[in-house]
Amino acid sequence: MTMTLQVNDRLMSGKPYPLGAHWDGLGVNFAVFSANASRVDLCLFSANGRKELSRMPLPECTDEIWHGYLPNAALGTLYGFRAFGPYDPARGHRFNPHKLLLDPYARQLSGPVRWSDALFGYRLQSARGDLTPDRRDSAPTMPKAIVVDESFHWGDDRPPGVPWQDTIIYETHLRGVSMLRDDVLPHLRGTFAALCDPRFLDHLLRLGVTAVELLPMHAILQDRFLLERGLRNYWGYNTLSYFAPEPSYLATDQLHELKVAVRRLHAAGIEVILDVVYNHTCEGNELGPTVSWRGLDNASYYQLVPGDERRYLNDTGCGNMLNLPHPRVLQMVLDSLRYWVRCYHIDGFRFDLASTLGREHNGFDPGAAFFDAVLQDPVLSCVKLISEPWDLGPGGYQLGNHPPGFAEWNDKFRDTVRRYWRGDAGQRGELAARLAGSADLFDRRHRRPWSSLNFITAHDGFTLADLVSYSAKHNEANGEDNRDGTDHNHSANWSPDGSVEGPTDDPAILERRARVAQAMMATLLLAQGTPMLTAGDEWGRSQQGNNNAYCQDNALSWLDWKQAQTPQGQALLQMVRRLLALRRRLHAIGANRFAHGNHEPVPGIGDIAWFDTDGRPPSPEAWADPEIRTLALRRAAAPPRAERPELARPARIGQASPVQVTLVLLNAGDTDVVFHLPEPALGWQLLFDSSQPDLPEAGLPMAGVTVQAVPAHALVLLAAQAEPPRPPRPAMPARATSQEPTA
Template identity: 75%
Template structure:
């Protein structure tokens, strides 16, 4: 079949929608630039190697350049060249020698190949970024492809897991399956493996309801990493907000993403995307010109007032997207809606969420981004999670986001780590974290689920390393172990602290296992939304690396064989039992913060705190920094009038303790003991419960409507 000739000119077309859209007769192209003087559409051969035509966009309406290409077909490969002033001191960095990726590109073709021509300025110039580079960057640039986005979703419905029943599993798409020998090689590390029935069965076995994927938007392999022989593994360097990362598509087809989500939904599992709308991959003024910088630098980025050559860097990544600009905010909202409507994702975790809420006077829970998302009829109905900090002024904003957003709660992480390490003075702080961090979130009618509780995440130690290393070991990153945090609240649990990492010492291994299980129990038996890190369920190690962002190798990839070792199987069963208890017990479906105001029987309130003697804690006991025990009692009435009571007994000390259970006298059952997780559930025959060192024990009882039973 012969291909239709390329038109020599564009028809005016329409300014909406932005991006490239095929209507069966041709393609409408629309791209925003407020400060450009001319925009050229560049058409390429199907493999992206040969530029076939440059067509001037004929119209600009309300700062949107647009044109219609008749007879153009799906599969058209394109990019833009944008003319305008090259005046870095005034924020303008137009350079038509640089091919630019459409910010609304749905699919990419061809890799980015690093070369000096990708930079808008001459790298070797003594004037740094002030001298424009006139070399053509097209041969090194990925291009956009016009695609058909139709897909037969059948009866797909979002699982819509209630927040109070949500259990999040944070995972890296590539790392999940790269070491799965039972998959075809080309499927490993891709969406084709994400919905593999064996992986879905694993999530079901654990009791996970929601998988949260590290960035799957197309991202840049940073030049400084390539020069070190490393790769950007985590993906927090976005190249396109609409196109999936090409390396994550086993056959290069976008529908692979949709099939994976369709199958996970059929299994009742939600999919949340970790998204990076706070900065782009273009870095600071010395970074490459790939898309937004060349389209309209002064609009897309926040620049230093009075010194527009430089970028405001609240993100620590060189630049900050200017969400105060309506077209930039539109791009982000359009992207979010696109992933919900086109790919049926169930929510988003916003990287450096404080940046998204920063206005001219600092962070504002009423910022335009939050207002726009929360009033949106599509976005306001999905799960929204913020990482509530960044490096900018006033960047730490845990608990200060608006209702409708959940937040990563690093105070939970730090407190749980310090308590189980045996640090002094943690009792009161832990009490707050166990009950949804009401001190942070109980305002503006927010719910306990707003606290995303975690002990580990992709950024930092794994659970195994948290109990095996006293210090980070990031030498493999090539930065002389300077990268990554030094404040890990970790310990290696050897008697003199000298045994870092692997050991054959059974006593050290036993202690490490007890502490790890106690921390896992604390996470999964706390009010709030628990988040597991993939691999922690079998104690995966990264050999002490707490910043594995550049380790796209076996250091970071999950080794599923480890889940079949005795240690791995034991930990998986521990997590399964804990999540089963969480799903079964009414205390963990509580939608309200508890403040001890409801009394079900004399002395039995909805929440209470006790010492080992079974008596309520006194102010002196709360303030005693050397106390390392805590008993939390919770009570909740069901629809039949029965009151369900649980008691969580914690002992972070080095010696066993005996807890006398608080009144009233009930028939208690031991449901879980982290020191002996193999023990079945069993009734207690006396009101005293021993708790081993570094251990957590969960007990339960019921109170009938007519009295104790």
Template identity: 65%
Template sequence: MSILEEGLPYPLGATWDGLGVNFAVFSAHAEQIDLCLFDPSGRREIARMALPEQTDEVFHGYLPNARAGLLYGFRAHGPYNPQHGHRFNPNKLLLDPYAKQLAGEVRWSDALYGYRLHSPRADLSFDRRDSAPGMPKAVVIDGSFNWGDDRPPNVPWGETVIYEAHLRGLTMLRPDVLHHERGTFAALASPPMIEHYKRLGITAVELLPIHAFVQDRRLVEMGLKNFWGYNSLAFFAPEPRYLSDGSLNEMKVAIRRLHAAGIEVVLDVVYNHTAEGSEEGATLSFRGLDNLSYYRQETHDWRRCVNDTGCGNTVNLSHPRVLQLVMDSLRYWVEHYHVDGFRFDLGTVLGRETHGFDPGSGFFDAVRQDPALSRVKLISEPWDIGPGGYQLGNHPPGFAEWNDKFRDSTRRFWRGDGGQRPEFAARIAGSSDLFDKRSRKPWASVNFVSSHDGYTLADTTSYERRHNEANGEDNRDGHGENYSSNWGVEGPSSDPEIRATRARVARAMLATVLFAQGTPMLLAGDEFGRTQNGNNNAYAQDNETSWVDWRKAATPEGEALVDFIGRLIELRRAHKVLHCNRFLHGLDQPAPGVLDIAWFDENGAPVSPDAWNDHRERTLTLRRAKPRADGAVPLVTLMMNPTPEDRAFALPPPKLPTTILCDTAAPEAPERLAEGDRVTVAGRSAVLLMSLHPPVRRGRPPKLEAISGDDQA
């Protein structure tokens, strides 16, 4: 075995240059860090050498003649003094924070903890057992890959339609995917799946966490698994289970294939906490390397981790080296895997400084100025459980945000709740009250009615109470108020009337998502009625509860719903005012007597202030207008009737030939001319219409004609 040479402090991690491997790892408080090498099985430690040099708080060394494929880990020497935030224990093998690939997985035992787990002194005690047998090892990689002419689709935000999916759950039950590839990147970009994405018309796949993560010990002991993966251990390494052949290139090939189909890939990333948990959690990586730097500690008690995440610890993004870790990770996925964007779990945490949330925090500033990251799609989940943790609308320019207000108001409106019209109107008009500042655009609002966290769309119309018994928490976990309705029976029903009502409400909510201002997001499987049997927190269900059941897609009802959603997406694409790139406030008049956005009652009259505040009124008409390049002005009108009775809606003036583009009560009906001055909108349904106001010219006005299809010049 070669002797370690001095090496370089950058880049961090393990870097193979063809002649050897440079190792570099940050620790501000360690006294010594050992490099530990393992045999190819990862079971036997074959060498242990102290990194010979330290520069700017980075320990480093170069191992000549080492090759890609080498398995390694670190051990850190220093004070074990939890009262002062230090938890060094060289008996614990530590994963490199910059590990690009993992071999093996965490195998739980008490040896993985830095203290004696059942000692009366708790985490003030010290454990001397070697944790290496239960730890995954980092793998030195050769990152070369032939990307050929791969180009990011660069879909404009205004034309983006997101499809949120769990990589494993999406294809585990897909019958036309090779069995050994199901649940992996190979299946994600298989021809049948790409055909499905194209049939729907979505433009981006947003994947739940694919960073290598840990199965929580509590869940393992309960016979469950952390299915969602919000328990990251390695910010640079794909989860090994998601690679059917174990090769990192499988993910790159998948992304290249999706790009060739015009589909972007967005990763849900977890930088707010790690899998090590609270101060009583395991010592797997960051805690053992430099607990005081990597995690926020309570100011009055450095022994305790700040827990703004609800997961036991909070990553300290205020530390420059920790911020560098996150930035290096993000750039790595963009530059080495060509991903097109990120959705930041508990994004408020990332913007926290010592005084609280700050849209000008170091993290936001670093991302916004970065030449690579500032050009990809950035989405935040704008809340956490810390003080002042709800920050919807308060993120900086360049970021979109999940809009739970849109979800809740849409569910309540279509459930028929009273007094919803003002809130609902604000949400489907792009939530300008939240986002119209600092030159932000309507796309900043990510609109959805269902996501991985909560009910599926089908369950929103089938259950009024959560049914999370399988999670082992006595049905106490998950959202308590889901603004759902079972429409007569809890769970599955064979009653034709109940089934028809559920289907009609679901279609109306889908139309709301896709015809509202903002960025629409669909949950995988909603396009053909996927159910989780009322479980609204299926994070621990790596089974058929969470897996997408593709048999539903093959039923007549499933086929029809897929086609219906495809039609909604195509209408959104074809009519520019449905994805307008600026907020509409009813102040511009693109045609005489026509405002860019206006609201009407079912009699075709503008909604009065008193009517807005009347809790008994439920129906609503929204009209938007945007001039074409030739001066003509398409008027797109959405009539919405959440009541159980059919209503005859009057067409707002001016009188123009009008085409019914879509009727959610008759999803297969073709486009057709509206007859007369009124349009019947069935109960719990929406109708989309369009008319064309001609260019304003002097002299005799041109003949008016109803049109349909693409209204973009």
């Protein structure tokens, strides 16, 4: 219900905390930060947001927080702010009371921004650029914040709490996952309601994933230049509000839709991780619009160029950088994160361009205020934290240097796996490190192998199918003459002369493409670390060679579920299910500690070892040979300790649990290769062959076999059990005698 106010209404002083608009049953308290404003007005609007009903100065400012309390204000009230102060870009100030400003703590928006020149704080046609203030009212084009009730009956909902070492992440787009689902009602497609559709939950459970990672779902500002081209910002890395969900993702405009979705995912045992963008905002550089932070206190919210405060530091490549070293800006980010955990029961966050978040005035610092604040926070330190460990600034590539407690996107894993299976020279030493959890990057400060978040594809770049179907990007649909997107894809189209880009009817090319894709997927799911699947790769989704589909809010980016029902889609889907089931069975693969070959779970069998095709460890010269494209990896591990020892079944005296041994054989060459299996001889069982992914485990008996053929462009997995040394029997107590002691 939206209240109706008269122009002569007045505000009481209210309180400076909490920030934002909060209803207490009798009225609403409004509080907003601005260190440099001389006055901040609260503006109230009609139910449809078109008419400004009242404009009232916030009566108090305490510790740079402007605040006021409006008695009798009701839930559903639409509001915004106008901030007064100097318009002096040279000193970093861009106050313009003609611009309606969105509350940085707004928890629901009335709709999208409607583009108009009035959104800009300066006169667009002025010869002085951004130095001349614009006096047009931007309220008609701006969404309004809505005062909301956050109550929800969560029942017995609790976080699934999946241990990191058991986590399998499925990266997807909230909208794209359901837009082509014929079995979902049209008005629900692309919304939170479709995210928790039982058929989608069943797909995730049968696949074996434990968490969905959603591309940004904070409210976003659609880029004007994209709309003018008939395109849209699909990925959503253009944040308009850090507390409000994107309005277009709500089917009924009710916030409880998201809570219901999370509740049902949790009930299925699936965690929800949000991709969040706290490194920059949608307001861009000095030529961007004024919609919120810029108009409230530009000099506080953004990092400006020292000595030239008219300009913005831009290590993100997106026009600006949030000023996280400022305590109020850092508070906003932490308040936002806690809000999503407490209000929506979110299980974790993936931080876009996280190196920017760790930038202090002297550069990137793993002990930066942001990291310290998150890791000591009693709420945030208990959820999953994932960093994208790079940005475009100096020293921005920081893979392996984020603090303990964070997992990191491992692009070295991605590039190495792509290059190895493409047949590039000199890759097997690098591949050995990546398969072992990238200990060279993460085995420090008591970090665990799960810190390496392994992936071969993500939303940004080629899909798995395109990775083996295109040698170069094909981004013409983006309208940028194919200049956008990376040129370093490490891909191949696998035609004999490289001339067949994309779709083909040639069965030999299709077979080879499928063979390489299957080998890469198997490498991802059998490597130590946390694997991340990109939605649709499990059945071979294509984006027609577009490796930068950020603006393609259409069938090019949406998941085509019909393709999953084709024979090829079903074959790949069944293979992924099988591999994830094997990963759950084989604790030697998902071990929670790094292995370095200096521990022998069984005499003569180290916890990790590497072998050549002759069954012997590679010599230094063999490791250095760039033309060898084969590798064998053996891992051995005892069963993991129970998290609750009191529930573990006690072993019998003199009995120890068998040690699990796995052997992965990789052949990226063009011809089949025979591997001699390393000593000591074990009763190996063939569990998986990526060239024949539907071959049952019992398909080839392995008793007494000492060699194994591995086809070209294939990975083979063997497993065995070995008996560890028996624990010593406890000493028996001495028998008592019946003789009485003598005096």
